[in-house]
Amino acid sequence: MAPPTPNGTAATLVLLALLGAAVWSVGSLRLNVATLLDSASNATDFLSRTLPLDFPPVAEVLALCAQTLAIVLLATLLAVVISVPVAVLAAGNTAPGPAARYGARGLIVVARAVPDVVLAIVFFRLFGLGALTGVLAMGLHSVGMVGKLYADAVEQIDEGPRTAVRATGAGRVQELVAGVLPQVTPALVATALHRFDINLRISVVLGFVGVGGVGFEIAAALRRLDYPRAMALAAVVLGLCIVVELISGAVRRSLLGDHAERRRPRRSVAASVPTPRAEAVPLPPPRPVARPIRVSPPWTPGRVRRATYVLLVVAAVLV
Numbered sequence: 001m002a003p004p005t006p007n008g009t010a011a012t013l014v015l016l017a018l019l020g021a022a023v024w025s026v027g028s029l030r031l032n033v034a035t036l037l038d039s040a041s042n043a044t045d046f047l048s049r050t051l052p053l054d055f056p057p058v059a060e061v062l063a064l065c066a067q068t069l070a071i072v073l074l075a076t077l078l079a080v081v082i083s084v085p086v087a088v089l090a091a092g093n094t095a096p097g098p099a100a101r102y103g104a105r106g107l108i109v110v111a112r113a114v115p116d117v118v119l120a121i122v123f124f125r126l127f128g129l130g131a132l133t134g135v136l137a138m139g140l141h142s143v144g145m146v147g148k149l150y151a152d153a154v155e156q157i158d159e160g161p162r163t164a165v166r167a168t169g170a171g172r173v174q175e176l177v178a179g180v181l182p183q184v185t186p187a188l189v190a191t192a193l194h195r196f197d198i199n200l201r202i203s204v205v206l207g208f209v210g211v212g213g214v215g216f217e218i219a220a221a222l223r224r225l226d227y228p229r230a231m232a233l234a235a236v237v238l239g240l241c242i243v244v245e246l247i248s249g250a251v252r253r254s255l256l257g258d259h260a261e262r263r264r265p266r267r268s269v270a271a272s273v274p275t276p277r278a279e280a281v282p283l284p285p286p287r288p289v290a291r292p293i294r295v296s297p298p299w300t301p302g303r304v305r306r307a308t309y310v311l312l313v314v315a316a317v318l319v
Contacts (some may be wrong), residue, residue: 041064046227053235054228065240066299068213070171071134072199078139080147082191087150088176093153108151112144116202120209134211138199144197151188154180166303193248200244204237214240 026032040049057060090096090104103166120137162179170178207215215236 013307015171033238049228050231053230053232054226055236056229061236064214064217065236067131068200068203068215068240070263071131071211071213072138072196072203072289074131074135075138075142075199076192076196079142079195082139082143083150084146084188086147087154090147090151092217093156093157093159094176094180104147108144108147110144111140111142111147114141115207116141116159116206120206120211124210128210128277129210131212133209134206137206137211138202142195142199145198146191149191150184151182162318185193189255191251192317193252197241197245197248200241 063131086099086107087105089096089100089189090108095104116137119141123133123136127136150287157180161183163176165175165179201313203211203213204215204218207213207217208219210216218230218233218237221227243293
């Protein structure tokens with residue numbers, strides 16, 4: 001059994017601490033199986049009031065889905081536009097100085113720390129109901145995730161192309177465009193698609209604070225206690241999320257696959273040219289292997305007969 005390592009001991013202690021905190025949380029919140037069983041009747045009653053589902057007309061469903069997708073798309077684009085320069089300032093290998101790097105990192109942390117619902121409430125007070133509230137709330141909050149992932153992608157680039165561009169006398173902007181951007185483009189697109197999926201789900205929650213789209217109609221149906229309509233719209237959101245996830249997943253796989261194919265090392269022209277075969281150099285003859293020296297005479301037929309006679313005589317004496 002291998003002796004415990006400091007990292008393994010620390011991981012075990014952290015795991016035990018988390019387990020203890022989980023047990024304390026369950027006890028303090030009074031979560032138990034009996035509570036779930038007591039709520040089974042409420043769940044059954046709720047399901048009975050939601051069936052049959054009341055779907056809106058197809059034209060209305062398509063209009064709500066289009067409005068939701070438009071809000072989510074604009075919010076994601078806003079996050080990407082803000083996150084690209086912020087990531088360049090936050091990455092250690094492209095930041096002009098420590099002050100700019102720490103300032104950009106602080107902006108990313110603040111954007112990630114402030115919940116999107118809080119931003120939506122603030123913008124609702126400023127701009128009222130409408131799509132602008134959702135675009136600003138989701139877009140600014142998304143900078144916390146998108147900017148961090150973009151900065152990490154910039155820090156992991158190969159410095160060779162960037163150094164080559166710098167050696168030609170190019171300026172800083174040309175260096176970023178020609179030496180950095182081509183390497184991080186697949187990561188930028190994949191991250192933007194992933195954030196689009198997240199914002200699509202968030203838009204439903206923001207409908208409860210006045211952001212238009214399917215989420216706003218779900219909130220209105222729940223306020224009217226119209227559970228069949230609310231659950232029908234929730235099913236529409238589920239189908240929309242599945243379709244968007246499949247499309248964005250296929251796009252991400254194609255982008256990352258092409259990127260990996262482009263980065264696969266290829267044989268150079270010099271390596272493909274056959275080199276002349278070197279003449280075989282005769283090897284010296286192998287040295288003879290020294291045989292072990294015998295310390296006893298070989299077992300000849302005469303020696304075998306003599307040993308047999310001796311063994312028979314000894315056996316006769318012992319008997």
